[in-house]
Amino acid sequence: MRKNNYTLEMKNIYKSFGGIHALIDVSLELRHGEILGLVGDNAAGKSSLMKILTGAYQANRGRIFFEGREVHITNPRVSRQIGIEMVYQDFELCPNLDVPANLFLGREITGNFLKALKNRQMESEAVEILGRLKIGIKNSKIKANRLSGGQQQAVAIGKAVSFNPKVVIMDEPTASLAVVEIEKVLDLILRFKEQDISIILVTHRLDDIFKVSDRIFVLKHGRRVDVKETSQTNKDEIIKLMF
């Protein structure tokens, strides 16, 4: 039994850079399997807040609880061990490697003999992962640079998800995509809900947020302004809160 409804809780996070207050007592709660949209104007503190979660920054004050237990995310490795994965705007893939090699980069499956890479096993598992996420890539041996932007982002997301994370942070995942591809990536994001993965979606695109999110978290000048149920708000209200 979990103590509460939250996968992740950030309590009274304060972060400053020199004299600049980037985050002022921000508290954020992420429910199990929910998609939380994180919005705010430039320099509202969105990326600082997320970097504290991924271990790139450390908060000056405040506490973080993961499934009810306090955690100290001192570096990116700790963040990943806890079960937090990050998907970036520019699909962090190696263009010269094929899809399985990208999916398993950094944690390749090796055999007992000479620790040789088990390429076939990785390939079939990659096909399995892509199939599970319904990512439409016909030829998994294809190199990443020959995939479309949407396919690349799908693979990058698939990579994050195949680490079996509990939380996935997506930083502007649709910003570099063509319109038709955005829909596909949003569909993919929606499918994670079925897999009990909580998602924080950071984006400028309010359309995206309203399509997929359960709640919307608004930051302004480093402070939490409000959190709204998506079904009970509208774009105008969110924009008013942001500015």
Next chain:
Amino acid sequence: MHVKEHNQQLTLSEQREDFVKVGFLKSLLLHPEAGITIAVVLLLIIFSVASPSFLTAYNIFNVARNVASYAFIAIAQALVIVGGGMNLSVGAIGGLAVVATGYFIDVQGFPPAIAVIIALLVGLAAGAFNGVIITKIGINSFVATLATLFIFTGIIYGITKGYPYINIPKSFTIIGRKGIGGLPYLFWFMVGALGFIFYMFNFMRFGRWLLATGGSKEATRVSGVNVDRIILLSHVLSGLFAAIAGVLWVSRMGSAQPATGQDWLIISFASAIIGGTALSGGSISALGLFMGSVIIVLIRNGLILLGVNIYFEQTYLGLIILLAVVVDRIRALYYQMAGT
């Protein structure tokens, strides 16, 4: 059930259907080895028709020996190019190994085996020095290895004062001068080394990570790979292969000449790039390195046999590199177009 169906569909379409559709010329661009192999065959035909001495057992043996030496030099360069860098000091490291081998055999009277081990360690250390400057101080590989090129070359001349070591025992030259199965021992060494390169980039984590680093440093880093360590290790390996080339050179020549390695820079780039090692990093092919070495040796050898003014040799090599880079560029452009 639904997922299973989907999987089957994916597995069935794994045949490289995207390559089937493209034409012959385009597939040559996509498979660099194929193009080089055709070039090698053409060169072989041209030279054997043009010169009766080309297809003699003596010349074949000699060509094979040169190919082997060049392949080691090409490997030394390709190992760092693939990670997105370069090593301008390959020749100087080779020269250091040559001098170390000669010095410890001739001056110190060590058994050749010990001298060889020391020479290889010198190569490892020189490569590690390059790697540390590049990764720990953060200087790009061009500048770092340009500096060490002079540092190492200076050491070579400081120690030898320009004189070669000539008292190399006959037993040591067997490796470089004799052979088995009609081909020199050096050639078989090369086959082993290229086999290792193939294995490393297809079945070893290090090889995969080095390829990944050459493809995208950032993506590799966020995947949890210690990129600096990979680059450092690639320079250590580069130093080792340059040193192996140096040791084998001594065994072939029967003496340790301090000037050894001065023309390796152009050889290393030419063989590696013609062999399909993209200058931008992220690709390498063992077969390509072999074919690239064959082409360079054939051209040098063929030019002599054809009686061309050999003083222009560097110009020809430079032109060949230029041609290879242009092909490399066309290949990259084609990939970009195919990707969209």
